[in-house]
Amino acid sequence: MIEIDPIAGLAVRARAACLDLARLTEVPGEITRTFLSPPTRDVTAYLSAWAAELGLSVRVDAAGNLRARREGPSPDAPTLYLGSHVDTVPNAGAFDGVLGVTLAFAVAAALRDTPLPFALELLAFSEEEGVRFGVPFIGSRALTGTLEPLLTLEDARGVSVRGALEAYGLDPAELPGARVGGPSVGFLEFHIEQGPVLQAAGASVGVVSAIAGQDRLLLDFVGQASHAGTTPMAHRRDALAAAARFAVAAEDLARSVPGLVATVGVMTARPGAINVIPGEAHCTLDIRHEHDPVRAGALDTLLADARRFAGERGVTLTVTHKMAQPAVPMAPAFRGGLRRAASQVGQLAPDLVSGAGHDAMILADVMPAAMLFLRSPNALSHHPDEMAEPADVEAALRVGVAFVQDLAARGGR
Ligand SMILES: [Zn+2]
Known part of the structure; x- marks a missing residue:
């Protein structure tokens, strides 16, 4: 009988899911999925099916973010958040944002039968790139209660953020319910580097020290x-x-x-x-x-x-x-946890700075936040040829799983 390493299999699935989601586009022949465009519903359906398979409860919050949740051992247990965004720039690659979501699902799958002292919530943010309204992070701002002032912004057709939410069937009056409620352990975001540093260092993954x-x-x-x-x-x-x-x-x-x-x-x-x-x-x-x-x-x-x-x-x-x-330093305890996890699974994980903004920067306002970057072959991103190597996806998943296990062993600290 052949032993199949479950984490290797989940890494393959996380990467394949990015290619599946790449087919959900508003422009045939390219990957273009702006905030609340029609294919967003198909993304939600795809991820909801995966969440159901994992026994997670799913909701779409008032900003269109998909939130899949595994409850903690008690109602007052804190929540560890994992995720990234599912919108794209026009004519995008398949991995920017989306890989951070599918890796979050893969971590939850790998730990499905492992008791954890905290709840897990997987986040697929509806908007990060700022394409439709010229302002980024609409999805993650809903979690920190900073989206409301942007509701009157208008897109190129004169539709406001409020109007876009309503047209999609969401109720802006329910935005307070999208905020992070209760205690949090923190937020971990996997993301492709979109630059040349890890490739030059010969590393699959790296730990973000700060967002510049x-x-x-x-x-x-x-x-x-x-x-x-x-x-x-x-x-x-x-x-x-x-x-x-x-x-x-x-x-x-x-x-x-x-x-x-x-x-x-x-x-x-x-x-x-x-x-x-x-x-x-x-x-x-x-x-x-x-x-x-x-x-x-x-x-x-x-x-x-x-x-x-x-x-x-x-x-x-x-x-x-x-x-x-201002620069947003990543949480020292989470950075230390990522470094320990990386060394435990035999990964070199150099520190690097993120020159670009990410959802982790928004969530860092309300909880410890950290990012694990994956090598970007040829530093290519925001381009159809954007890549993530299977071996690097597997390395990231192993680090992520070891990180959550280490966090659990420390009681979420
Ligand atoms: Zn991104």
Whole structure:
């Protein structure tokens, strides 16, 4: 008789389920599933069937999140939450978000007959990517009671978040019932890395130390447009030259500060003619780091540079700060638990920073939160060729199961 390792089988199923769910799309021929689009119902049905097989109770909360629950040993037992999101960007890959959901189900399946001192709740968030309403984390915000202020936001067709919920058959008045109630152990999210760090380290999985903080700014440089042939260099007020110096300074600084990333993603110049000195230049800055003081110091340096580059050219500079999001460190106890679990199952699990936001960042406001990243082959994500290797999915599942067992042995601490 051949012994089949149940965890290996569950890892295969978790990965196969991502490919099944990839067929549930609003655009035939690609994977596109925005917030509360029709295929969301099929995703809910698919996961509900899996939950029923595991003996879990299922509900869809007022934000459209699917919540599958295994009760704890007593009504006042705390809850351990596992999950990620099931919406996608347009023309997405099969694994971003979804793999964190199917791995959560696989963990619950692996521990089906193991007594636990806490309840388990599996979360499939309805919205994380921010595609439909331009604001991300609509699903996870419902759990922290921070969705209500966004109900009046409108999508491109003028439908509000409230209207979208109602059209789907949900009742926004019931949002308070979606909040996390009662004591929680914490939240663990599995997610593909979407970057090159684990591949370079030769590791299947990694433990997220923090979700990087970020600032987003607009810089408007205004000089004077004039004739490119008749205006000597000393008489110019070239706004684009100042902005270009700024873009290079941002790159130079980020290259010199470990962990800092800085990007000038948009640069426009006016009037935009080959023989006219640019009188206006407008650019953006996106700057991120795991430690807020490092990010703040770098931003101060870059803005001083920008003012200098402008001043040297007689150009004025206006800076608009569009967003400042502090870094969110992951819970030290959960990080330690993930490291212990990884070493127990023989996985190298280096620490790494998440440069992107995730649902764990939202839930970290109300409970200990942690993330386990899986290697992203060729760092490809938000693309149809996005991948997760079977061996890496199995490694993540083994770490996840060992983590929950370790947590149970410590009484949920
Ligand atoms: Zn994601």
